Amino acid sequence: MSEAGKKILLVAACALLDQDGRILLAQRPEGKSLAGLWEFPGGKVEQGETPEETLVRELDEELGIKTKIACLAPLTFASHTYETFHLLMPLYVCRRYEGIAHGREGQALKWVKPQALRDYPMPPADEPLIPFLQDLL
Numbered sequence: 001m002s003e004a005g006k007k008i009l010l011v012a013a014c015a016l017l018d019q020d021g022r023i024l025l026a027q028r029p030e031g032k033s034l035a036g037l038w039e040f041p042g043g044k045v046e047q048g049e050t051p052e053e054t055l056v057r058e059l060d061e062e063l064g065i066k067t068k069i070a071c072l073a074p075l076t077f078a079s080h081t082y083e084t085f086h087l088l089m090p091l092y093v094c095r096r097y098e099g100i101a102h103g104r105e106g107q108a109l110k111w112v113k114p115q116a117l118r119d120y121p122m123p124p125a126d127e128p129l130i131p132f133l134q135d136l137l
């Protein structure tokens with residue numbers, strides 16, 4: 001248990017980049033926690049997976065995008081206490097992948113310029129990640 005008595009939840013997230021340096025955001029669907037907010041694609045790291053394996057799996061499941069572990073570059077991470085857990089979320093950047101992203105789970109998608117990221121309400125854990133992407137791109 002962490003000091004706050006909350007479990008640490010490990011979630012892997014990815015800033016998928018297109019040729020124009022835009023970043024893919026996905027909108028969390030109704031009925032889920034943080035519904036309506038714009039997030040980086042990704043998900044919980046399952047038992048027996050590395051974060052990189054999680055992302056290769058999730059990008060395919062969520063977006064129909066095929067990529068490889070070698071195409072995922074670590075950028076930074078989020079560490080944020082939510083009400084019922086503490087989120088630890090490594091953020092990777094991916095520039096090399098195959099396929100055209102589409103919301104396979106019905107989620108809205110948006111390619112966003114780094115300078116426009118603040119126009120899209122994101123989960124509180126994500127706010128501190130924005131400057132890292134703006135500096136990178």
Ligand SMILES: Nc1nc2c([nH]c(=O)n2[C@H]2C[C@H](O)[C@@H](COP(=O)(O)OP(=O)(O)OP(=O)(O)O)O2)c(=O)[nH]1
Nearest residue numbers: 011013032033039040041042043044087123125126
């Ligand atoms: N994928 C992703 N998850 C994020 C981001 N920011 C952030 O706080 N999260 C949180 C939301 C969820 O609590 C968790 C990711 O869980 P998930 O995507 O695998 O599962 P989920 O939404 O179905 O989970 P749940 O909250 O509905 O139980 O991480 C982000 O940028 N990307």
